[in-house]
Amino acid sequence: MSDSSDEGYTLEQAKDDIGILRRVEEETVEAIENTEEEEVLKYLIEDEQLDVRHDGERGLGEVRRAVLESDVASDELKRLVSLRGDETPDDILVPQNVKRNAKVALAAGKPVVLYGPTGTGKTTFAKQLAREMCVGYTLNTATPSWTPSDIIGGISPDYSDDSLSYRTKLGCVSEAVQRARKFDVEYGVILDEITRADISKIFGPLYTAIENPHQTIFETDEGDTIELDERVNIICTMNMSDRTVNELDNAITRRFAMIELDEYEENKRRQLFKDWINAHVSGSTDLDEAEILRLFERDYQGINHGTETTAQGAIMRFGPMHYRDVAVFLGIGCRDGGEYEHDPTAAVGQAFQTYVVPRLLNAAAFPQIERIVDHYRALNDEFEAFDLTPAAKLAERELEQERRQMGTYE
Template structure:
C-alpha cells in the first residue's frame, strides 16, 4: 500500500482494492490513514468491506476502526454499528407519544415506554435510539436478572486448569464503555422489564441516575464506569397485568413514564390499511381480488374494538387492552398464505381463521383470566357468524379448548 499516515486517498483505495478485499488489517490501515471521508465512503458504503471482513453484524476490527476514525461522519458510524438493522423507519406511534419521548430524552431523562402488548413499544424504542444515538443495544429482561445483568460484577474465568475471577460488565455498563471507547452517543434498551424484579435489578442504577458521578463499577484495567450524557436509557414495560400505580415509586420518580396505548380511530385505521397494502396482494393471478379490502378492514376494526372496548349489545366492557400492531402479523400471514397454491390461495377465508388462531388468540389467552377466556371464545363465535366469508371457527375453538382445560383443573368441566 502506497501512502503514508494521513495521506491515504480514494485513488489509493481503488488501486489497492483487491488486496483490501482479502486482508482486513490493510483495510484498518487504510481507514486510519484516510485523508477524508470519501475514502471511507468508498470502502464502507460502496464496497462494504466491513461486511466482508466483520460479517453481517457485530463490531469487528474494520467497524471498530471506522468508529474511532476522526474523518468518519456520524451517519457513517451509525451505518457500521447498525449494519443490517431492520428497524422500520416510519414511526407509527401517536404524535404525542413521539414528542413526549423525544423531549424527555433531550432533557436528559431515562424513559419507560409502557402499555399493552402490541402497541409498538420495542420498535419505537429502537427508532428513538437510532434518532438520538449513533448505536444501540437491545437487551430483553428475564425473571433471573439481577443487578449484575444491569451494572456488572465479578465472575469466574477458567484459564487452562486455573480458575480466576474478572470483572464482567452489565448491559448498561457495557453501553457506557462503548460510548466512551468510540466517543459516540449510545442508547441501551431494556426490553420487557416487568419480566424481572425491577426494584432488585435497578437498585444501583437508581443511585447513579440521581448522582451521575457515582461510579457504577470499575473495570479490571481500573477504568471507572459512570453514567454520562452520551448514554440514553430506554425501557419498555408490558402493562397487561399491572398498572403504573402498582410500580415501585422509585422508577416513576426517576424515569419519564411514556404511555404507548391510545391510537385514535383514524390513526389505527391508517395502520390497518398500511398493513394490508404492504403485505397482501389485492389481485390474484386470475385478476380477481383475493380479499375485499373493506371487509378485511372491518374485521380488524370490529375485532380490535370488541377486545378493547367490549360489546355494546351485551353491555359488557373490554376483554383486555390489546394493541393494533398485532394485526400486521395477520396481514403478513394472509399475504403469504394466499400467494401459494399449495397453501390457502384457493380458500382465503380459511386462511383468515387460521391467522387469528395462530397470532391473535394465543396472545389473548397468554394473559387471560378464566372469565376472559370464555368471553374470547364467544367473541370469535360472534365474529364467525357476522363474517360469513371468513372461517373464524378455528380461533373460537382454540379458546374453547383453553376454557375446557381451565375447567378440568378447577374440577368443573362437564362433557
Template structure:
C-alpha cells in the same frame, strides 16, 4: 501510503489502489485503513461506496471494521450511524406512535431522564424504542429482561474463564456499563434498550442504577484495565414494559420517580388503517382472500377488543395492540398461495391465523371474566364475517372450560 504503525495516512487515491484484492480480502488491512484514513472523504469512499464494513463484518453486528470506524475521530456522526445500523430495518419504518408520546420521550431523554415506554402488548413499543434510540444516539444495544436477571446484568459481573486445568477471572460489563463504554469510545451518544422490563424483578436489578441516576459521579463498575464506569449523560436508557397485568401505580415508586413513564397505547384509526393496508398489500398476493374484508375484520376485532367507539371504555374486552395482525396477514398470505396448505380453504386460513397469533396472546393475560367476553366476541365475529373463525372460538372456549375446572365451577 499509510503503514500499520501510523507513519502515513490513506488518501482517497491510496484507497482506490487497494480496493480490488488486498483491502477486500484482508480484515487487518481494512481496519488499518479505516483507522488511518486521511479524511472524511476517504472514509465515505470505504463505507458508502464500497461497503467495506459489510465485506468483513457481515450484514450486521459490530465487527472490527465497524468498531474502528465508530472510534474514528474523522468519521462524521451520519457515517457512524450508518455502520451501527447495518441490517436494521427499523430505520426504514415510519413511526406511528402518538406525536405527544414521541415528543415526551424525546424531551425526557434530552433532559437526561431514562425512559420507560409502557402499554399493552402489540402497540409497537420495541419498534418505537429503536426509533427513539436512533433519533437520539449513534447506535444502540438491545437486551430482553428475564426473571433470572440480577443487578449484574445491568452493571456487570466477574466471569470465570477456564483453560485446561487453570481458571482465571475477567470482568464483564452489564448492558448499561457497556453502553457507557461505547459512548466514550465512539465519542457519541449511545443507547441501551431493555425490553420486557416487567419480566424481571425491577427493584432487584435497578438498585445500583437508581443511585447512579441521582449521583452521576458514582462509579458503578471498573473494567479489567481499570476504566471506571459512571452513568454518563451521553447514554440514553430506554425500557419497554407490557402492562397487561400491572398498572403504573403497582410499580415500585423508585422507578416512577427516576424514569419518565411514557404510555404507548391506542393508535388513531388512520394510523391503524395504514398499518393494516400495508401488511395486507405486502403479504396477500395471488390468494382467494378478499383483502378489503380482511382489513375490515382486523379493524373490527381491534376496535371491539379495545372498546373503541363504544359508550364506555368498559365495553371493550382488554387492551390489545395492532402489531399482532401482521403475523396473521403473513400467515394467511403464505398458506393460501398456490400450493399453500390452505390454498383451497382460504376462509379457514383466516380463522387459523387468529387461533395461532391473536387468541393465545389475548389469553396470556386474560382474566376469567375477560375469557368469558372473548368467547362471545369471537362467536359474534364468526357470524358476522364470511371467514371461518370457529377454530379461534374453540380455543377460547377450551380455555374457559379449563379455567372453570380450576375454579371448581
C-alpha cells in the same frame, strides 16, 4: 498500497488502491486510520461498502471499529456502520406526542420507560428512538433470572485454561458506558420487557447511579471504573397488560420518564393493516382482502372499544401489531402449495386461534374471558366468508377450565 502523504491518505490514493482495499482488510483499516478527510471514509464505506465486504452484513468488525474510533468520521457515518444490517423500519408510527416526549426526556438525560398493552410496537419504537438519538445501541430482553449483575456487572466464572477462575463481567449498561467512552458517541441501551424481571431487585444499583452519576458503579479487572455516562441513553419497555403504573415501585417512576404507548391514530392503524395485507396476502391467495381488512378492524375495535355485539364495552387494551402475524400466516398458508391453499376460509380462524386469542387469554381475567368468547362467536356469525370457530372454541375451552377451577362449571 500507495504511500500516505504528509497530509494523510487521500481520496485519489483510495481510488487508486481500491482493488487491494477490497481484498485486504488490514489495508482498509490502515487507510481509515491514516486519512484526514471524511470524503475518503465516505468513499470506502458509503460507496464501496468495504465494511460489509470485510466485516459482513452486521456486527462490529475491524473495519467498522476503525471508523467508530476515527476522529475524522462524522456521527452520521459512525451511525451508518454501527447500524449496518439493522432492519428496524424507518417510518415511526407512534403518536407525535409520544415521540416528542421520549426525545425530550432522553435529551434531558432522563432514562425512559415505554409502557403500554401488548402489541403496541414498544420494542420497535425503542429501536427507532435509539437509532435517531444515538450512534449505536444494544437490545437486551429481560428474563425472570435477571440480577443486578445483568445491568451493572458482576463476577462470573471463567473455565478457560483447564482451570476455574473468576473474572468481572460487564452488565448491559456498563458495556454501553464503555462503548460511549471508547467511540465518544451517544450510545443507547434498550432493556426490553423489564416486567419479566423483578424490577426493584435488578434496578437497585442503577437507581443509585442515576441519583449519583459520578459514583463508581463497577470496576473491571483492568482497573477501569464505570460511572453512568451522560452519553448513554437508557430506554426500557414494559408490558402493562397485567399491571398498572400505580402498582410499580415508586423508585422507577421517580427516576425514569414514564411514557405511555397505547392508541394509534386511526388512519395510521388502518394503513398498517393495509400494508400487511398488501405485503403478505395480496396477489398470492384467493382471500377477499377487503374482508380481511374489515375483520382486522372489527376485531381490533371490539377488543379495544367494544361494539354493538359487546354491550359491556371494551374487553382490554390490545395493540395492532398482532395482526401482522395473522397476515403472514394467511399469506404463507393460503398461497399456491400452502397448507391452506384449498381451504383459505379455515385458515383465517386458525390464524386467529394461533396468534390473537392466546395473547388475549394470557392477560384476561374471568369476566374478560367470557366477553372474549362472546366477541368471537359474534364475529363468526358476522363474517360468513371465514370460519372463526377455532378462535371461539379456544376461548370457550379456557372459559370452561376457569369455571371448573372456580367450581361454577355448568
